[in-house]
Amino acid sequence: MNNTPICNGNHIHNQEQLDTVSHIIPTEDELTELAQIFKIFGDNTRIKILAALSAGELCVCDIAQLVGASQSTVSHQLRLLKAYRLVKCRRSGKGAYYSLDDMHVSSIINAGLEHVKEEDENDE
Secondary structure, eight states: OOOOOOOOOOSOSOHHHHHHHHTTSOOHHHHHHHHHHHHHTTOHHHHHHHHHHTTOOEEHHHHHHHHTOOHHHHHHHHHHHHHTTSEEEEEETTEEEEEESSHHHHHHHHHHHHHHHHHHHHHO
16 A cells, blocks of 8 residues: 555645745756766766866876776766866876866765765665
């Protein structure tokens, strides 16, 4: 037997609340872009790269060493992360140094990790 509450009516219960909430729902374009960004976060290698960069600027070879991937793989992932404005690149001579595009990226990672750790603690 399902104890999930069901609304049996087909009428608005709280128009004032609906009016307030309707103004904070993102536009379709914003939702599409947000969904794409969350898809980017759906890969362990990309998350490792972002976590490494949350400590500061690194070159591709250092990132590859930290995340246990080839430089080619890391370069490919960095191009994708850069396309979504999650990382930025600074060139110095022949070298390229990557960092998080802004602190929002670090905040997303930290919030996700905090949520995961809370889930782990609640399971114990």
